Amino acid sequence: MDIEELENTLLKDMDNLPLGCQQCIKGEKLVLFITGICDENCYYCPISEKRKGKDVIYANERKITSIEECIEECILCGSRGAGITGGNPLLRLDRTCKYIKALKSRFGTSFHIHLYTTPTYIDENKLRALKETGLDEIRIHPTKYFNEYYRESKEKREEYLKYLVDTLKLCMEYIKVVVVEIPSIPNYEKEIIQLGEAIEKAGIKFLNINQLEYSETNYQSLRSMGFVEKNDYSSEILGSEETAKKVVEYFRSKGSNLRVHYCPSVLKDGIQMKNRLLKRAKNVAKDYEVITEEGLLVRGIVSFRNLRDVKDLLEILEYNEEPYEIDLDKKSIYLNPYVLEEIIEILKENRYRFKFSAYISERYPTVDGLEVERIPLVVERRSLKDIRRM
Numbered sequence: 001m002d003i004e005e006l007e008n009t010l011l012k013d014m015d016n017l018p019l020g021c022q023q024c025i026k027g028e029k030l031v032l033f034i035t036g037i038c039d040e041n042c043y044y045c046p047i048s049e050k051r052k053g054k055d056v057i058y059a060n061e062r063k064i065t066s067i068e069e070c071i072e073e074c075i076l077c078g079s080r081g082a083g084i085t086g087g088n089p090l091l092r093l094d095r096t097c098k099y100i101k102a103l104k105s106r107f108g109t110s111f112h113i114h115l116y117t118t119p120t121y122i123d124e125n126k127l128r129a130l131k132e133t134g135l136d137e138i139r140i141h142p143t144k145y146f147n148e149y150y151r152e153s154k155e156k157r158e159e160y161l162k163y164l165v166d167t168l169k170l171c172m173e174y175i176k177v178v179v180v181e182i183p184s185i186p187n188y189e190k191e192i193i194q195l196g197e198a199i200e201k202a203g204i205k206f207l208n209i210n211q212l213e214y215s216e217t218n219y220q221s222l223r224s225m226g227f228v229e230k231n232d233y234s235s236e237i238l239g240s241e242e243t244a245k246k247v248v249e250y251f252r253s254k255g256s257n258l259r260v261h262y263c264p265s266v267l268k269d270g271i272q273m274k275n276r277l278l279k280r281a282k283n284v285a286k287d288y289e290v291i292t293e294e295g296l297l298v299r300g301i302v303s304f305r306n307l308r309d310v311k312d313l314l315e316i317l318e319y320n321e322e323p324y325e326i327d328l329d330k331k332s333i334y335l336n337p338y339v340l341e342e343i344i345e346i347l348k349e350n351r352y353r354f355k356f357s358a359y360i361s362e363r364y365p366t367v368d369g370l371e372v373e374r375i376p377l378v379v380e381r382r383s384l385k386d387i388r389r390m
């Protein structure tokens, strides 16, 4: 299924998804990574080296240290809700509660907040504290079912499922929406169906299944478990999608009350991320920048050594009332990419002697503005005399 087809299918099926997912797909959710601390040791844990095991906070891609920065990021991204993730947010409960309260108080109670955790540290006191903050949705990842009890005996898994069901019932007493969210482990459909049936009986309405993905941190571990990549252009693991689809089909065909949603990795990278970038791009783009369909920002950049070398160019821009910006520290002028292309073309036709370099730059609209592509338009020719002087 291509991305466009998937987006249309999802839009039609939106009402069947938890509100947290609906906002996430539309790019309206801020991803609040509240801590990298976690002691579950999942063999498939995809968290990056930069974050794993570190007590750091990120609001989307931005490393933050305060609630004010988190609120600022929500405003810049036009967020209508937040997904609190980690690590395990329950291992930093006070911080988690402070952030939820601050977001609810700044953006109103309709600002939808969901939180990811595992059953391990759930107890009544923590749930009560979370309920007081106004948390809307909790997502439980039953890690042990996929780690310690993976391929264990049926009895062991049933024992764990009993514990899981009790924990989920406790969650339901405190939090309005309780979702179970799991990775789709290839060929584990029988066991996942067993899990689905147990949580369905407990009254859970939503089961989210994520396509298993590899990252720089879990690749070796997944390989050692016998899992391989599906192709060389994505991070998908072979067989994960087939397993998830079998589970979805099983519950659909029996007319179950459990709504099983499969979240493929293209949904995260191609739709959710794109929509989130588009929203931020619209808020941060300078008047001379162009926003691409993927939510990236394109600008023209002129790089000079002396301001006098760009005098003619500045005169052209001023005369034509074209917006631009000069960064004297970086010795750069930023302007509309199409305008720059046109000016360079005309100057080349007129055999202009360029004393500057110019290129088109494409970058993320995120706080670090990571550049993804640079297309040179003109490269300043330097004489040996110039180079010796440098």
Ligand SMILES: C[S@@+](CC[C@H](N)C(=O)[O-])C[C@H]1O[C@@H](n2cnc3c(N)ncnc32)[C@H](O)[C@@H]1O
Binding pocket: 038, 044, 045, 046, 085, 086, 087, 088, 116, 117, 118, 140, 141, 181, 182, 183, 184, 210, 211, 212, 213, 214, 218
């Ligand atoms: C990345 S975790 C973040 C929150 C928290 N650390 C947890 O594991 O619940 C969010 C969800 O991703 C899923 N997940 C974990 N590892 C994954 C992987 N390698 N590929 C795809 N999904 C994964 C789990 O089902 C989990 O519910």
Ligand code: SF4
Binding pocket: 038, 039, 040, 041, 042, 044, 045, 046, 047, 086, 087, 088, 118, 141, 143
């Ligand atoms: S619970 Fe989440 S953060 Fe913790 S090890 Fe598992 S996947 Fe990683």
